[in-house]
Amino acid sequence: MEIQKIADGEYRFAELVWEREPINSTSLAKLAQERLGWKKATAYTVLRKLCEKGILRNESATVTALVKQEEVQRQESEALLKKSFGNSLLAFLAAFLKDRKLTEAEAEELKQMIEAAREKE
Numbered sequence: 001m002e003i004q005k006i007a008d009g010e011y012r013f014a015e016l017v018w019e020r021e022p023i024n025s026t027s028l029a030k031l032a033q034e035r036l037g038w039k040k041a042t043a044y045t046v047l048r049k050l051c052e053k054g055i056l057r058n059e060s061a062t063v064t065a066l067v068k069q070e071e072v073q074r075q076e077s078e079a080l081l082k083k084s085f086g087n088s089l090l091a092f093l094a095a096f097l098k099d100r101k102l103t104e105a106e107a108e109e110l111k112q113m114i115e116a117a118r119e120k121e
Contacts, residue, residue: 014050016035054067
């Protein structure tokens, strides 16, 4: 399923829903004010936009997610890979890991992810 691209602010707002769903829309607007510094009108505008994009649903003042955070992250990651790295996972990993040191646990987890991906073939 193709998910409409969402802006950074929309993503941060959606995170509030993913963390606490189902959530009352009034409580969500208050949370957006506390965590994001947004006015009530801004919160409701972004909520409406995310509902129009099919990411969230606001039914009877109860907000839930129609799309999981992991789905949005996957699609955004694929777009970044295509745009910035010529769709090369190796180029992405080389750039990402260039100046980083992995812990043993991180290296082991990466190995497990690679093995799991190989088995999918």
